[in-house]
Amino acid sequence: MAKLTPLQKRAVRKARHGTGLDMNLVSLIDVFTILIFFLLSNSSEVEILPSSKSVRLPESTAEQSPKDTLVVVVSAEDIVVDGRTVAKVADVMAARDDLIAPLKDMLTVQQQTRQVVRSQNAEEGQAITIMGDKDIPYQLLRKVMFSCARAGYADVRFAVRQKVST
Structure with missing residues (x-):
């Protein structure tokens, strides 16, 4: 062997x-x-909005869950879209015009870059959520809503915190 x-x-x-x-x-x-x-x-059940420590949302008893839309965050100092600071609140409040030009430009670019997969979802592309601090003045909120409407967003929604019922 x-x-x-x-x-x-x-x-x-x-x-x-x-x-x-x-x-x-x-x-x-x-x-x-x-x-x-x-x-x-x-x-499928949880929708998370971008969190910001500088924004305290108002409370509401609304039961409707948020939909996936573009979010504009309005704090006491800044206006932020998609993580980018678009304008300073002090500059916006000092301006006499209701239109916030940098916000409108950013939203127009965002709307052009968002691709609609189905024709049924075309209206969803025109929806926007404003996540505003509960202490911001109405005049600022009106300017933000006006700029969103001028950018082509027809459905404006507001982010709120659900009130805990006891």
Whole structure:
């Protein structure tokens, strides 16, 4: 008999004992099924608006959940669209004109870049959510709404915090 190398000896021993490794896939399938149900149930019900520590939302008893729209954040200092500061509130309040030109320009660009997948969702592309601090003056809010309307957003919504009923 020819002399075997250590690698060949190991291969012979493995073939002689021939025990294969059996995997029990039932438990893995159970884990993945639970994971899929968890992800599906949590992904559709919660709508998260961008949070800002400088904005305190007014409270409301509204039960309607928010829809995925473009969000304009109006704090006491800044007006922010899509994470970018568009204008300073002090400059907007000092201006006599109701139109906030940088806001209108940014919203026009945003509307042009948002792609409508279905023709049924074309109206959703014209919806915008204003997330304004509860202490901002009405004059500022009116200027923001006017600028949104001039940019082509017909459906203006307001973000509120749901009032806890006791």
